[in-house]
Amino acid sequence: MNLPAFQTGQLQTGDLIQARGREWIVLGKPDERLVRVRPLSGSEEDAIIIAPSLERMPVRPATFDLPTADQPDTQDAARLLADALRLSLRRGAGPFRSAAHLGVEPRAYQLVPLLMALRLDVKRLLIADDVGIGKTVEAGMILREMIDRGEVERFSVLCPPHLVDQWVGELAEKFDIDAVAVTSARARSLERGLALGDTIFGIYPYTVVSLDYIKADSRRESFAQACPGFVIVDEAHTCVGGSEKGTQQRYALLERLAEDATRHLLLLTATPHSGNQDAYARLLSLLHGDLAGGPEAGDQNARRRYADRLAKHFVQRRRPDIADKWGDAGAFAKSMKADAPYTLTGDFQNFQEDVLDYCLGVATRADGERARRLAFWGTLALMRCIGSSPAAALSALRNRLGGMAEEAALAPVLFDDDGDELADTDIEPATALDREELAELKALIMRAEGLAARFEDDPKFRELVRQVKDLTAKKDARPVIFCRFITTAEAVGEALRAQFKKHEVEIVTGRLTPEERRGRVEAMVDHPNRILVATDCLSEGINLQSLFNAVIHYDLNWNPTRHQQRDGRVDRFGQPEDTVWSVMMFGSNSIIDGAVIKVITEKMKRIQQATGVIVPVPEDSASVSNALMQAMLLHSSKPRAQGLFDFGDAEERLEMEWKDAEENARKSQTRYAQAALKPDEVLPEWHRLRELLGGPDEVERFTRRALARIDTPLGAVGSHYRVSYEDLPKQLGERLAARNLTGTRAIGFADKLQPDVAHVGRTHPLVAMLAETMAEGALDPGGVEGKATLGRCGAWRSAAVNKLTTVLLLRLRFKLTTSGRKTLLAEEATALAFATGENAAIAQGAEALALLEPDASGDIAPPVITRQVDQALARLPEYDAAIRAYAQDRAAQLSEDHDRVKFATRGEGATTEVEAVLPADVIGLYVLVPEAN
Template identity: 25%
Template sequence: MIIERSTNWREDFFERFEQDGPWDSWTLYKMSYEIEKMNLIPEFSGLQAPKFLTNLQLLPHQVEAAQTVIEKMNGKAILADEVGLGKTIEAGLIMKEYMIRGLVKKALILVPASLQNQWVTELNVRFFIPAISYRKNTPIDHYDVVVMSMDTAKKSPHREKIYEQDYDMIIIDEAHKLKNHKTQIYEFVQSLKKKFCLLLTATPIQNDVFEIFYLVSLLKPGHLGNYEAFQSSFSATKNSLDGEKYLRELVNQVMVRNRRHDTGVEWTRRKVQTITVQFTEQEKEVYDMISELKSISSIFSSSFTMVTLLKEMCSSKEATFLTLNKMLQKCAQSEEKEYIEAIMEKLMNLEINAKAEKVIEIIEKAQDKVIIFTEYRATQAYLQWYLYTKGITSVLFNGKFSKSKRDWMKQLFRERAQVLIATESGGEGINLQFCHHVINYDLPWNPMKLEQRIGRVHRLGQEEDVHIYNLAIEQTIEQKILDLLSSKIDVFEKVVGDLDDILTRKA
């Protein structure tokens, strides 16, 4: 088609003026006028995007978060809302706003592999942003908005392809995975050009205060000083937190955090119980024998190995047996082998799992759907068998499952099974608001993993109070874990802000 400028427009205009027409449609003119008026951005404050998002009902805290990031943080921020408040919605809204204003065209979204398709669907359906999911050999230079798994992005040749692009915006979901500055993914993200950058995580601190330093440094290098200056000013934060107020002020300049109780949404309650369990005499005997291993064999001198075994013994004999069997192969001395074989024999003779019996009590009392979180796949298999012997239907969920199988397990749990038995991967990326009971069968060292687990059910759309049961065996390593969890929660709250209940509060 050839478009040429009319050379006789003046004659045409005077002819129509003298003859009073024919004129163009007044209706079409008004429609065209309204479209142009809508596309104008008369001022930079306020958001234009919400009026275009007809498939989305935005909540006030989500709009406020987006406006804060754009107007006060220059598009570089940590979105740290509590689990279930819609950080994905806030990120999509910010991206859409920048696109409308002509400031963002190309964007890269890095997410855990399990969330890749979910992000693509959200962006396309809710925000009308034509995002594509990156697969092997996808020509990313042909697409403006690409969603890619973190694990893929950090490796060659994908990393080099990304470096060749000029992205206007980088979004990273589950950004707490960047807490270790020595990892490949951290170094990769640090090297990216970041005009606008959003880090999404409900848990910006998981273990110690230095994790927030490295996250903030990705957005604004030097905002918290260099490492040495930060260490000298805030290393005491691990214990006394003398500079907590000043540090929180600095962090809040680059972080938006909404809590459930501050959103204006009526939330159901969390009812948290810490339930202590007593080993049987036979279980306690095996636990004590395992505790003595470090004095029997040099193989068990590693504190990590001992801690792992003690935690496994608090979980199931199956998980413990597998680890002991691996260690047995490394033993050179007969005395070591005999001692380990004696433990394994006693393990196999155990007929009762005291913690599993407590689980049955909770499930029978609940008379409802229940999620059980364990850290070991061997325990997961044992619990499914044990529940089956009690007439309780269950399905498994772990990181080894493909996405389609994970979706199938979720559907089976919703429609048929009473119990979902999940490993840690179940604490990420699935929404289960139809369930109201969470059993933390094994306690993690990291309190934020507890928050992630609970957040699978206590989120927008939950209509019932959520019951959380934290199981811990008396006079074992699990008592120490409870104390450490409380200490880490204290660090988080003093630097980031209050945390919803995940443990029974101490008086």
Template identity: 30%
Template sequence: MLDEKYNTIDIPNATDDIRKEFAQYYIQRRRADVERWLDEDTPFPKRESGEFEYSLSNEYSDYYDDVLDFTLNLTKKEEQHEGRKRFRYWSALALLRGVMSSPAAGVEMLKNRIRNLEIPDDLEYTTSNPLMDDDFGPARDYAPTDVINKTAWTDYENRKLNDLAGKLEKLTGFKYDYKAREAYEIVKKWLADSDSTVIFCRFIATANYLGELLKTALEKDFKNIDVQVVTSEDPDELRKSRIEEMEDSKLRVLVATDCLSEGINLQDKFTAVLHYDLPWNPNRLEQREGRIDRFGQTAKEVKAFLLYGKDNPVDGVVLKVLLRKVREIRKSIGISIPFPEDSKSLIDSVMQAVLLNVKPSRRRNQIALDFDQVDEVKQKEIIATNAIQRAADREKASRSIFAHPAIKAGEIEVDLKQSDESIGDTKAVENFVTEALASVFGVQVSKNKKGYDLYTTNLPSVLRNILPDKPKLKISFHSPTPEGYIYIGRNHLFVEQLCQILLAGAIDPESQYRPARASVIKSRDVDIKTTLLLFRVRNVIEEKQTHNQLVAEEMLIWGYRGAASNMDVLSQDEVKTLMALAEAHSTMSKEAKADFLETELESISKLRKEFDDIAINRAEKLIESHERFRKLLGGTRYKVVEPILPMDLMGVYIILPDKS
């Protein structure tokens, strides 16, 4: 945020006045609003959402009953100290979540505890459940052993925890872990359909365990498959480099924790997401799926599926009470909603209701609990449903403010096209980069079916260091970018540095790289002498109320036929066409070129007033554009103090008719 007062704004829960104020600076539109706006193709993938269920193996089901018995006893034990009571409940919940995430996560929680830790009675216990998933920010993917360590275990409970850990260590692998086996079957099918997959896990131990299982199994099924694991154990730069290195493989599987659910976009390498562990906060669901379902995804359809245990009561209530409802609302209104206010305490209350009412069953693959018949769970579900609906209603109201329906494409289309003219549209960037690299630096840039092959050998180091260290790179100037290509847009550092080198070289006679600022050619593309000029125009713009100033700088092309004094001015389209297409059809001596150029420069020097008028006219048009946007969106009024005169004459290009 440029204005710090908006750094902490809570849009979903803000008052109408605050939202209206913020709407002056913020535009929110659905995908459907922009996909064909101004007749441009802005493609987004279609998201196929769904669920896969799995059943516990007989051995894991028996084990789960034992854990459930143990955790239920934890929550029922009498504790006078309120803090100790809360930590026993949280420990029970942590153990259930860890055991059902994976044997590895469960064992880590059961074994990695500090025995006989002294816990003073006056310890200030937090009142917020530390197991609840945060809305935003770095996710905590480590096992919550700090919670378990702060629980006062009896000698019997310590022996039981050790016994449970020993049993769980024997239930690893596809033979007993049907959850991992089901994930393998899903991913195997997706890979056969060429869907590279991201699998999100809750805990580091689960991600490492699952990654090892899948790598061993999938490498037997597919050649040249790359299976990687990324967790918060790795530094940020290592995570990014590990993902970038997967580019060379056509089939990819990335097992990750929520450390990747924000920040790193994966749409250029993956087309499917599998939620191995259900997030307890629906905001995390959208953050995970948004890594692949975003602009720049070249696949027409992406997959986003939940994996849940049909005999796991915690999975059941998370799915029924939270995730399905949020997905239904997204499908109906076309956008994702942020989960309601005070979401962590809401989810915590639902979990507590489940844990206090669940009952283990010795029947195979069946947990005897019908939540629809439990009043406390039903009440919590109603509260959650109402909160989700309020969030959806607020989102609809916000959209009516932030969508700015008053903006009509036709009213600003001309301004947007002029903006592209000034800063360069996709085609202009493509022509500039490919032609400059070839003509100024002698760099080989070869067209291929999807973009270009760029050979980096002759690139100056300041440009080469921006790109991956490879002798040959595939680049594209279009977004979405084909898989395996580097996107080079007008805001890319490579383009910026290339501009700086050429601009500096154009005015420095000692520079190694000097683009031509003047030329004289004979061409059959004109029937009268035609002169094209390239100006750098700068305008100082001032806010009327605050008097804050900014400088708007752009390149301006202009041209005329015949003598300069006649002012037979070319249209912008005519100038652009000649700039792009005019070719020399016969040769001229250096002396003849110099004479023509010297004569024309002398004539141009007498047009100072005409050129100043061009700069002033351009400045007025900029303010008219600003004013149109201000009327549509509200905001600051501007005025031009004055153009910086004279304009800088950057290039003179003379085209003489070729009569031969």
């Protein structure tokens, strides 16, 4: 039928139109001259924008073609099409618009930040959950929801450079978002070819940006002007504390971005309060001006306003909160921690004492307070290397020949500061050189060379071998061994290769680029017996939970939060194993480890037990270094080392600082305790979300059926499967290869899988592309290969019905209108079932779809199938009123769902009106013949 041409102003979201020789669905109108459309048989990737007034042929209304009896198919095809349609739709109509895009099944507690964000017109949150709880998932859900609601068209993630690639991967894998990495190394290639006046952030709507690249004075203002309206800042605590130039630049950038009161801003950190109250106030001030003055500022009304405002913008949960308050102890593996003391003997013990004597001689000769302080710091840095390994000792002693080291270079090494790039501090430092010490230094170097050559005799390494044997042989664990320095990691890794020849032992240090580190880790997936030796360049940036389930701390860290970060690489949301291990090694008679345990570790443990919070080392580095030096002298076995220096009241001052840190932690726990949302407010919405997503069983059922249809069935291997991507039809295989899915892979569909088995959910490329291919194979058979084509009708005998029953597979379209008058298309796959002679549906939704599942009880001859389908098509006009009424009822129910979520969040969020776009699309028609006929 040649219907009159549309005028652009007449087009509405959800309309079906004909243009360029095919049918399209209107997704929306960017402006009054343009229309965004998606092919009727295509996916979201095929969407384009057209200008109807410029089209060569007029844009006309279109109608959706009904199934025809000349293309019947089997019951398997009917079930396959029903699942493919559901899994391929990405524009959900429910209050969580993002549900269909999630590649991860969120836990109930992870919905809290999303519901808090929905309360706010401008989404500004500080998400300060513990390491490993899932802050990336929580932030990504908010971002995905805002995109799918049409409220966000561009965004930037700002993060330290070593996290850029991880964010790009997480956005693609878990949220179906393809973002561009912007770093100092990649920016030039991205800028190449841009027109004059264009910027990276104007051309690429989704970006993950290195903070170190964009913080520079020369880039900050231009980025602020082009910055998207939605920004996520990861490791936000690194932007507010300290007086270093880099920190000041980062804070200046965030302060500039926060000036735009309409910009959405999510700040993520596991350590929001470092003990520096001013830094914490700066962090909170980025969320809202009411939080700039601090909790004690002003009168009682001002303090109440502060508390009320903070409750809207701040969320923080600890691991115990998840188990106790949310009843979700299964979200994380059971954490088993153990100490592994060792005893130094012989040459290895004597070497520590002799190096300390050497350092004391340097400190004794130091002239003036600054020189004495530098001598102490140099001593601590050198002793730290000595305690790490003979290899690190040798490297540090040789580096010491290079001359003086400034305090600025020693501080990050001593106190494990969270620098811009952790790899910068895993190199042994040059600690200082006294002209009178040259001969003594060379003698120590020769001794270190001898100890390094006998590394396997080191009592510390022998204890490591015992621990690795216990973990790998008795606990079937795959350990990550964290070392403080590069040379230690290399020595440990090479020695372990000689000891564990049946294992794949890999070494990752700061000598490698971030891309090389990631590549070495990912290459271990094919080796079930694996051991990874790494420096702290991996304590952030690459999640290791899918490949490893144990951590051994070969070296004590002098910053307690770094131990937490190391453990958090494997002990985190998504760890498939039920148990993870953390082993802390230390020398029971080591003067270095003894000092650290006394001055730092024991104090930190006491505060953690009292408050549940790990606090960083106090910022007064002089008190810390003096207390450590004093403790080392006290732990020395040589009496002549006692009393050489007057450290004053260093120990008492440091104890007061630890007490202040504990008191601040207590106040923080009380003042900032998350009380905004309770489990009973969130759990109902979580259960509805799970129903909308479809569970693992449905995804598994579809994937098995789809692959069997195209003659590449899944191979069952115990509790999981193996899929051969190279055996797939060429077109599909090439698309998956572009997502790095090649060869034969182990896959599974459950929430928790064995290590090395890839989780496949509804947005996994395999499922998504299979669903798109099968749906397109029914609606546009010429667009797909071979057996991926599906007929849209059929008939079979069924014991599930006692009357002749017609099941209609439907695609419902809805127009969602927000209070901001933005209109969005939403779609839903469903079904209605009608008994012959009745115009009212006998089953709706999931109940009607379930009628397709029981296996056919008998075959029907092809001529009879054709007759049954033709007769059912003739009855379709009788069902129109019921289909229309069902679509309108669904629209009303969806409106109630949106209102319910708005009420649950008690927020300022937008209202949503839902209107059915009619007529509904009849995708499939199937006739079930009772056995008695």
